[in-house]
Amino acid sequence: MTKVGVLGLQGAVREHVRSIEASGAEALVVKKVEQLAEIDGLILPGGESTTMRRLINQYGFLSPLQQFGKEGKPIFGTCAGLILLANEIAGQDQPHLGLMDMKVERNAFGRQRESFETSLKITGVADDFEAVFIRAPYIVSVGDEVEVLATYQDAIVSAKQGHFLCSAFHPELTNDHRLTQFFVKMVEEAKKELAL
Numbered sequence: 001m002t003k004v005g006v007l008g009l010q011g012a013v014r015e016h017v018r019s020i021e022a023s024g025a026e027a028l029v030v031k032k033v034e035q036l037a038e039i040d041g042l043i044l045p046g047g048e049s050t051t052m053r054r055l056i057n058q059y060g061f062l063s064p065l066q067q068f069g070k071e072g073k074p075i076f077g078t079c080a081g082l083i084l085l086a087n088e089i090a091g092q093d094q095p096h097l098g099l100m101d102m103k104v105e106r107n108a109f110g111r112q113r114e115s116f117e118t119s120l121k122i123t124g125v126a127d128d129f130e131a132v133f134i135r136a137p138y139i140v141s142v143g144d145e146v147e148v149l150a151t152y153q154d155a156i157v158s159a160k161q162g163h164f165l166c167s168a169f170h171p172e173l174t175n176d177h178r179l180t181q182f183f184v185k186m187v188e189e190a191k192k193e194l195a196l
Contacts, residue, residue, distance in 0.1 A: 002188050005030040005039035007065075009055040011047025011080060015172035019180040025187070033064045041074040041187030044081030046134065046170050049106065052080055053096050062097070069099045074163040074190050076183045082166040083137050090140060100161045101143030107135050120169075122150040122158055125182045131157070131169035138168050163190050 006016040008029035020027035020043070028039055036042070042065075044052075056062050069075050077085040077100075084096040088103040115134040122129050131152075139156035142148060150158035150167075157168040158179075163186060171179040 001026045002041070002184060002191060003028055003039045004184060004187055005035065005042045007042060007044050007052075007061075007081075009047075009059065009061075010052050011045035012078075012170060012172055013045055015170075016043050016045050016078075016180075019172045019177050020184065022177045023181040023184040025184045031059075033060055036064055036068050039073075040191045041076070041183065042068060043183070044075060044077040044084050045172070046079030046081065049080040049083040049096070049137075052084060056084075056096070066097055066099065069097065069164065072163055072190055072194055074165065074183065074186045075099065076186075077164075077166040078172065079134065079136055079168060079170055082139070082168055085164060085166050086139075100159070100164050100166060101146055102156075102159060102161075102166075103140040103142075104137050105140050106137050118152060120150045120152060120157070122179065123147070124149065126176070126178045129171075129178060130174050130176055131167075131171070132173045133157075133169045136168045139166075 002025045004020045004025045005028045006013050008031045017027040085100040086102050086104040087095045087098040090105045120129045120131045121127050146161040
């Protein structure tokens with residue numbers, strides 16, 4: 001069975017586990033670097049990106065996570081996870097993991113009270129995905145290799161680059177598991193390719 005990890009340092013971990021299991025894969029909460037060897041794909045959940053980065057450094061996850069991505073294993077970053085994946089962050093000198101060729105803006109849609117829900121068209125996933133935005137970032141620009149999957153008011157809110165996927169919203173906070181299913185399928189395909 002395909003096993004998808006959720007980085008369990010901070011953020012909406014339990015909800016992602018539920019969504020992974022509803023998508024027909026096995027879920028594992030990853031709290032130790034050694035656990036990366038047990039999984040076929042990884043979700044970087046929402047939370048607070050600077051706090052997550054501090055914990056990633058504290059537990060020695062930075063280069064193992066980069067290595068995990070470079071080995072061809074899929075990573076899905078949601079909200080703060082999207083910021084972790086970007087190779088450029090507006091107003092910040094250094095990126096975190098720097099795995100996706102895109103520039104992101106933190107808290108782009110305002111603070112907590114400006115949280116909202118909207119129906120989005122996500123290419124290859126759904127025409128009517130109920131997206132929950134909480135202190136969400138957005139993608140300012142993307143490189144040539146990056147496919148834009150969804151926009152909201154002209155801002156890019158979901159994208160894919162090879163085996164990396166990201167969303168500015170929280171797909172795990174509703175009962176619509178189609179985006180998680182899309183990622184699980186990416187993980188299954190990558191698992192087959194890596195086994196060849």
